[in-house]
Amino acid sequence: MKNALNRRNFIKAAALTGASLGINPISKASPTILPQAPKSKIRLGFIGVGLRGQSHISLSLNRNDCEVAAICDIDQGMLDRTLQLIAKKGGRKPTIYGLEERAYLQMLEDKNIDAVIISTPWRWHSEMAIKAMEARKYVGLEVSGGFSLDECWQLVNTHEATGTHLFFLENVCYRRDIMAVLNMVRENLFGEIVHTECGYQHDLRHVKFNDGKQPYGGGVEFGQKGYSESRWRTQHSIHRDGDIYPTHGAGPISQMLNINRGNRMLYLTSMSSNARGLHDYIVHHEKGGPNHPNAKIKFKLGDVVTTTIKTANGEKIIVSHDTNLPRPYSLGFRVQGTKGLWMAVNKSIYIEGKSPSHRWEDAKPYLEKYDHPLWKRYEQRAVGAGHGGMDFFLLHAFIEHVKQNIAPPFDVYDAATWLSITPLSEQSIALGSQPMTFPDFTRGRWIDRKNTFASGNNF
């Protein structure tokens, strides 16, 4: 099926060769694909080589079908760490760009780079992805929440104008239990899905604050005095109230509900709680206290933000954002249909006719039975990769798609949709939980688009 799709795209793209790219994108029936023979090895450029970028580089260095050709960062320390990592793993020294905010534009001029992976602070994501598509680089874009609907449209329009793909790097789609549950959904174990829950429930206080030397904890500093993510991520909690990081929940659930592929997100409402957690953390930290200058900051981000999304096909998605309070990590998944449901937090499942009446069953045997073929095949290669192995699958899929220059499973339309949850959530909260409607970023093509994610056992 993949080959068939690929051939069809190739023919369509070939027919369009020479068509004026960049003009009247709205009239196109589907994005153009530049014809290109599959490559056996690709050259990668990394824009942003903080800890997340380094993780991608480390996994790339394990492979013989890609080369870490170029790296870019504004932070000399992170460039140095990355060069050490590459040297340690026996990689060739890459071309280095950086120290200026738009040094990445020079990297994009290098015709020998096939694809870029963008792992920068959120505010740079769209600009960089747009410039990279314009430079005809296959784009891997790290996840975040968006800022405006306009920015989401720009991503879509640039893709349609250039024919260049954007792979939105949502790793949780590849989590082992999530892929098993996706398998169960596709096998109709839950019947028709009616209700889902998900979210990002992760105590990030030690990420948002540190001592300026280590990435996690040890102090209550951030911004110029912080290190790693605290240098930029914490600012969003000061200025914004909304679900500012929705994709780890919305991405996986979108695969199960075929969002943008026979279904779409119609509207949402969002509600926020008081913002107490970050102030409390500063005040009670041994290096903070009520007299620490940061104790004066008024944080806007509600400690728990709840967003309810309605789909065109009538399902609900409840998305939680909960990063300021002490709590165990949980993405809070719940997938519920006419025959039963799975919940992550109690690791349990209930399937009518299979489970003992009215009683939860341990989900484990089900997760093993429906383990996805990809996990069975690549389990050993995934050992040691970030976030329980799922980062291996993510990078693997990205590189395989780049080699063939084919449309990714989470593309620019998905990126636009998932990113848009954030500005819509902010708007809803600002207006007392008014419902906000999603643009149809596919311009009606969601009706015919097919879900191709993890449909085989290659990637």
Next chain:
Amino acid sequence: MKNALNRRNFIKAAALTGASLGINPISKASPTILPQAPKSKIRLGFIGVGLRGQSHISLSLNRNDCEVAAICDIDQGMLDRTLQLIAKKGGRKPTIYGLEERAYLQMLEDKNIDAVIISTPWRWHSEMAIKAMEARKYVGLEVSGGFSLDECWQLVNTHEATGTHLFFLENVCYRRDIMAVLNMVRENLFGEIVHTECGYQHDLRHVKFNDGKQPYGGGVEFGQKGYSESRWRTQHSIHRDGDIYPTHGAGPISQMLNINRGNRMLYLTSMSSNARGLHDYIVHHEKGGPNHPNAKIKFKLGDVVTTTIKTANGEKIIVSHDTNLPRPYSLGFRVQGTKGLWMAVNKSIYIEGKSPSHRWEDAKPYLEKYDHPLWKRYEQRAVGAGHGGMDFFLLHAFIEHVKQNIAPPFDVYDAATWLSITPLSEQSIALGSQPMTFPDFTRGRWIDRKNTFASGNNF
């Protein structure tokens, strides 16, 4: 403290004696209380003696401080069953009213009846409660969702006009784990509460459908062909879309957040899923099938309805209604504050500084440590009472409040607030999840009212 309050109320009420009841209720600073010496024994009238009413009667017959003086129902079979129950437990034969819909009005004329317990189909609740207050009976009103805001105001206005109390019979407030968690909240174990979840997640398909002979299951009949609750409850799933049964969640959480007592519900949004479960049940039942007449019915009640409520003090309450699908019972409680959280579904708790870092702990030792004094005192008497013993505490509290004629812990303002969730939820869903504002049924008195629920170890 109870005595002090009681004395103050008594004095205030005494001063108001002779004031023209029923006139200009809005100008009153607080509801009047009719002066009355505490009684050692009270006479109870039961309006509605279906299975729920019979359960209250059975518990009443265990006590020597109340008498089952009168019963009323339109169903001869239920009257007969009730008389058998009373005879079996050695009770005196009560006066019987019934067979006509408004026969309960005759019961209300009996001056010897001190209080009534109303356990009828939902559509009768407000009318009967209003008539009972007008007849100066202390009212125990079974829970439900409301139909209109006007009805909620009528309850409030009648209480203020008559000075007669209404005890809203929300039994889950007395659940052992809930009272222990309330204790934890009051002891500040969770810090400041910011986010809560709750709901009614109960597979009621075998309640909504039966064979017309037994109350639970065995067929796909309802209405005139059904028995017990299926005779009337199922109709609500055909005609309404909203959280039609919100109080088992909203009631207990209201105690933790001091709703109407220093806090209040400000607004809500509600979102519904597709309605699939009930139709599926009929179609796949061995006594149903695609050709059964009930397979043609279009049910309106979304299988899972999610309501988000914002409070004046900034907390959130997420309320679920989920009664049409196969699933284990769970009210889905989550109570989360600046120091940690409790979740019912995984029976776990996390308290910063006490629990192992970032890991759930079994909630059991906490629930035992914070077990409420009422449960410790009355545990033995509660054995065998409905819903895990909590129904004992509910009836016990009701009778003790009637004996002293004092304001109940969940009063007419709470009833109005919790009932109003349903019409507001229906309106929100009908308008695409528009936010709907709660009336302030207390007319500003919520600012000064105190939470008295379970503040001692008497009731």
